[in-house]
Amino acid sequence: MLIWLHKYFALTRRSIGVQLEYRVSMVIWMLSATFPLIMLAVWLPMAKDGPVGGFTAGDFVAYYLLSFYMRQMTAVWVAWELDYDIRHGDMNTKLLHPIQPIHDYISFNLADKIMRFIMFTPLVIIVALVVPGVNYVVTPLNITFFIIAVIGAWTMRYFTQFSLGLLGFWFSQALVLVDVFWMLFLLFGGGIAPIQLLPEPLKTLAYILPFRFMMSFPIEIMMGQLTTNEILLGFAQVAMWIVILLGVYKFLWTRGIRQFSAFGA
Amino acid sequence: MSSAPIVVSNLKKYYQVHDKEPGFSGSLKSFVNRKYRQVKAVDDISFEIDAGEIVGFLGPNGAGKTTTLKMLSGLLHPTSGTARVLGFVPQTRRAEYLRQMTLVMGQKQQLTWDLPAIETFLVNQAIYEIPDDQYAKMLDELTELLDLAPLLKKQVRKLSLGERMKCELAAALLHQPQVLFLDEPTIGLDVTMQTKIRQFVGEYNRRYNATVILTSHYMADVTALCKRVIVVDHGKLMYDGSLAELSARIAPHKLVRVELSAPMNGHNLSAYGEVLKAKGQSVEFLVPRSKTSETASRILSELPVADVTIEDPPIEDVIARVFEQAALARQDRSENDEDESGDA
Structure with missing residues (x-):
């Protein structure tokens, strides 16, 4: 365990170093995630004359503020890294190390998350305090629930995209699937509109599909829309999805590497 | 094992x-x-x-x-x-x-x-x-x-x-x-x-x-x-x-370089070995390994020698020969074998 902490510490330290080399592009890239703000601008005028589907203007601000935060804290781009490494043979260099390459990839994302956490957490807190009508349930227990749900959301997004990226071992255009995934994620995860406001049958679907847990679920927790039982049930579902996604990752990785080493790069 | x-x-x-x-x-x-x-x-x-x-x-x-x-x-x-x-x-x-x-x-x-x-x-x-x-x-x-x-x-x-x-x-x-x-x-x-x-x-x-x-x-x-x-x-x-x-196997020859003290006129240089180069007063021979010392002493006694060196041919040439021989062998083979071989 300790040795793993040590390895992750070393990898992540290196990754933060790389990120700091590109600090300007990093900040621009982070701030370019303005989609939630655009969606907020769409909803606000509609909520001016009264709540829309139970959402007041303040609720919309609260929702899209956290939507923005969720996008930051669960940002994943590993499919592009995998695509590059598979096609350019950089995967070989990673395979020579006595550590599974996924840890190397995760360390880069972890470094990014540390930077974003430092940058955006104070920002979100300040906006939440300043803008009237933004109400979150700020109890230690609820914040703990929120943090667990965010980590769950990140894990689900990361392993989904990692597995999609691994398809690059077989198809040179696996990245198209990442775009398809992204559309579904925006629609059923609550990126376009809160899923409570989706028309049927999309709404029912959104509660069945896994995308809700990648964005909407933690927001629902912070906005006090869920009972403790609903939250715990949600965690059980997240755990189930993570087990499934880990299984898919293991399956694709083992076969992908066999494929890769059969045909070479 | x-x-x-x-x-x-x-x-x-x-x-x-x-x-x-x-x-x-x-x-x-x-x-x-x-x-x-x-x-x-x-x-x-x-x-x-x-x-x-x-x-x-x-x-x-x-x-x-x-x-x-x-x-x-x-x-x-x-x-x-x-x-x-x-x-x-x-x-x-x-x-x-x-x-x-x-x-x-x-x-x-x-x-x-x-x-x-x-x-x-x-x-x-x-x-x-x-x-x-x-x-x-x-x-x-x-x-x-x-x-x-x-x-x-x-x-x-x-x-x-x-x-x-x-x-x-x-x-x-x-x-x-x-x-x-x-x-x-x-x-x-x-x-x-x-x-x-x-x-x-x-x-x-x-x-x-x-x-x-x-x-x-x-x-x-x-x-x-x-x-x-x-x-x-x-x-x-x-x-x-x-x-x-x-x-030794691929290039069963040694390279003998001779610096002469006087220009050569009328001497039959090819009597000592295959002449690779003869320019002014310097000559290069390819001499079978087994005859190297015998040829060298003949050169020393019969030619006006200022300096003589005996070397193995450059390893590049040796390797090049290995591949040439391999290519020839492959050509022979490919006449009754249609399999392709290529890059890797």
């Missing part, structure tokens, strides 16, 4: 590749009716390498050298046959194995491009689980042997090619591997740097009794480091033995 650290038997790596004719119609044809052909990148190679040996792996581009090294380092699964390195089956990529070997490719790098090399070293220390004292000791040694001191804190992207290669080697050796696969470690480097890298590999081999397989296009690397060479061509093993014997 042999106790040699590297044991390769009947190793084969065949690829299915498809050819595409140029242009849109070619793309269409390749989409509808894809024609595959088999490329035998490595075709039934066997050898053993003992602990502490440095073996030169020679062959033209596409001979199967890199493919073999990739199989030995676990990056490629063999089509058939087996390889065992330090008792491990490489392609299972066991961490215990990866911690004892290294593969350095002159054309690929592991150093993090945007950071100083020392950062990669620290990451490697952690993932190879190198204890602090051993890391410090090894880093000191490598710094001394490779003159790394002024380089360690410079961003890798600001290093010259040669400086980067030195750091690559250090990164690859921090964990004190017992087996080194070096795939053209001197490619693109100037002569001084080539010499340095070469001396370093020799020194590492002596200090740690490491087993080394080295590929290079620079014969100087091979002649300086390797007593034994393995020659491959089109995936087949052409020769495995000492470098001296290879010269």
Whole structure:
């Protein structure tokens, strides 16, 4: 365990170093995630004359503020890294190390998350305090629930995209699937509109599909829309999805590497 | 079973590749009716390498050298046959194995491009689980042997090619591997740097009794480091033995250079051997090995000699001859065998 902490510490330290080399592009890239703000601008005028589907203007601000935060804290781009490494043979260099390459990839994302956490957490807190009508349930227990749900959301997004990226071992255009995934994620995860406001049958679907847990679920927790039982049930579902996604990752990785080493790069 | 650290038997790596004719119609044809052909990148190679040996792996581009090294380092699964390195089956990529070997490719790098090399070293220390004292000791040694001191804190992207290669080697050796696969470690480097890298590999081999397989296009690397060479061509093993014997077998001649003290008029120079060059007062003969001393004494007594030297022909020429002979043999074979061989 300790040795793993040590390895992750070393990898992540290196990754933060790389990120700091590109600090300007990093900040621009982070701030370019303005989609939630655009969606907020769409909803606000509609909520001016009264709540829309139970959402007041303040609720919309609260929702899209956290939507923005969720996008930051669960940002994943590993499919592009995998695509590059598979096609350019950089995967070989990673395979020579006595550590599974996924840890190397995760360390880069972890470094990014540390930077974003430092940058955006104070920002979100300040906006939440300043803008009237933004109400979150700020109890230690609820914040703990929120943090667990965010980590769950990140894990689900990361392993989904990692597995999609691994398809690059077989198809040179696996990245198209990442775009398809992204559309579904925006629609059923609550990126376009809160899923409570989706028309049927999309709404029912959104509660069945896994995308809700990648964005909407933690927001629902912070906005006090869920009972403790609903939250715990949600965690059980997240755990189930993570087990499934880990299984898919293991399956694709083992076969992908066999494929890769059969045909070479 | 042999106790040699590297044991390769009947190793084969065949690829299915498809050819595409140029242009849109070619793309269409390749989409509808894809024609595959088999490329035998490595075709039934066997050898053993003992602990502490440095073996030169020679062959033209596409001979199967890199493919073999990739199989030995676990990056490629063999089509058939087996390889065992330090008792491990490489392609299972066991961490215990990866911690004892290294593969350095002159054309690929592991150093993090945007950071100083020392950062990669620290990451490697952690993932190879190198204890602090051993890391410090090894880093000191490598710094001394490779003159790394002024380089360690410079961003890798600001290093010259040669400086980067030195750091690559250090990164690859921090964990004190017992087996080194070096795939053209001197490619693109100037002569001084080539010499340095070469001396370093020799020194590492002596200090740690490491087993080394080295590929290079620079014969100087091979002649300086390797007593034994393995020659491959089109995936087949052409020769495995000492470098001296290879010269003797393939080039059964010695090169005799004579500086004359007076211009030659009317002498029949070809009586002494095949005249390669006769320009002014200097002459070069190719003389059969068995007759070298006899011919030399005749030259000394019959010609006005100022200076005479006897050498082996350059190893480049010897190797070139091996490949020429191999190509001829292949032509003979291909008349009753339609199999294709090619790049790998």
